[in-house]
Amino acid sequence: MKYEKLVRDKIPEIIKADGREAKTRILNDEEYLTELEKKLREECAEVLAERGEHRIEELADVMEVVKALAEAQGSSMAAVENAREKKAKRRGGFAQKIFLIESD
Numbered sequence: 001m002k003y004e005k006l007v008r009d010k011i012p013e014i015i016k017a018d019g020r021e022a023k024t025r026i027l028n029d030e031e032y033l034t035e036l037e038k039k040l041r042e043e044c045a046e047v048l049a050e051r052g053e054h055r056i057e058e059l060a061d062v063m064e065v066v067k068a069l070a071e072a073q074g075s076s077m078a079a080v081e082n083a084r085e086k087k088a089k090r091r092g093g094f095a096q097k098i099f100l101i102e103s104d
Contacts, residue, residue: 005042006035008064033072040065 006027015022027035043065047058067077 006032006039029072033069036065036069036072040069 012022012024040062043058043061047055047062050058066080070076070080
C-alpha cells in the first residue's frame with residue numbers, strides 16, 4: 001500500500017510488529033512544515049466527519065499536529081495556549097453560542 005504522508009513516530013514499528021515492511025524517509029524542515037499543514041487539513045476533515053466519542057480522538061490528533069507545528073516553528077503549546085487566552089480576553093470565546101446574522 002502507498003501512503004506517501006507524514007505519520008506518527010511509532011507507525012513504522014507498528015507495521016513491522018504486524019509482520020510487514022515499511023519504507024520511510026526523514027523529511028527536511030521545509031517538507032516537514034508542508035506535510036504538517038497537509039496533516040492538519042486531514043485531521044480537521046476527520047473531526048468534521050465524526051460525532052460522539054470518536055470525535056474526541058480526532059480532536060486529540062488535531063492537537064498533536066498543532067503541537068508539532070508550534071515546535072517546528074520554534075515555539076510551544078504553552079505559547080499557543082497563551083495566545084489563545086489573550087485572544088479570548090480581547091474577543092471572547094464561543095461559550096455563548098452567538099451566531100452573527102448581520103452588521104452594518
